[in-house]
Amino acid sequence: MTHFHEPELRYHVYVKDAEHFQKTHDTYDHWALFIVEDGGFDYRMGDQSGRAVKGDMVLCPPDMTFYRHTTGLSFHLMGFQWTSLSSLDELGLSDFPITGKVRLLNNKRLESTLSLFRDANELNMSLVLDYKNHLLRDLIYILQIEKFNQRMPPLISEDPTLQRALYMLQQQAEFGIPLKTIAAAAGLSQVQLTRLFKHEFRITPSAYAANLRMDKVKLLLVHSSLTLAQIAEHCGFTDEHHLSKSFKKLFAINPSAYRKTHKV
Known part of the structure; x- marks a missing residue:
């Protein structure tokens, strides 16, 4: 049985044309999702490292130090928690394979959703967080569905x-x-x-x-x-x-x- 997990948004920040990050690294007590809208940045967390460019999404789990560097970037940062399970330890690898750098196949949907995130600040303040949470859940659902539908079945080892x-x-x-x-x-x-x-x-x-x-x-x-x-x-x-x-x-x-x- 495939499980789909639901995020609960805590905050959303949009930064345009940043020449550098305010801090070279940070450790969050929640999940952090970085989405590159333009430019790119280098990152490292745990044993994963790489470069994220336009359209890439990087998911960092709680209590893991996230190092980053850029020379030019526009990005979205979203902090959230999972509401379906109380802790990451309850998630098996097959249930939640999405950490590190990921990318939506449906890039047009991503561009449209990021535009809605930017425009959401014009809404009534009482509606902003709920509306942005709806947008985040939409992205996460698409990610999980695309992962589930990948053609090659994952190998599993007891070792x-x-x-x-x-x-x-x-x-x-x-x-x-x-x-x-x-x-x-x-x-x-x-x-x-x-x-x-x-x-x-x-x-x-x-x-x-x-x-x-x-x-x-x-x-x-x-x-x-x-x-x-x-x-x-x-x-x-x-x-x-x-x-x-x-x-x-x-x-x-x-x-x-x-x-x-x-x-x-």
């Missing part, structure tokens, strides 16, 4: 070390996180992780990560209006030529042709 590595792969593979980073976070060398992974799942972690990335590429090609260059950036490829070459090698068709024949 806690492998399960940790699997979780990181499933969360971050589409962004091109190095395998050595995942291995180190699981307390293994890259060789050890590859050996254990292949023994249990009959596939190497690098091949599994590549399949996850390509599943995301195909979803973005069909369900978004992002350019090939934007898809390449958001799925961890060097550029659109690298993406096209890798895609054609796997599927014997270039991504532009795939988009034309599968577009809904």
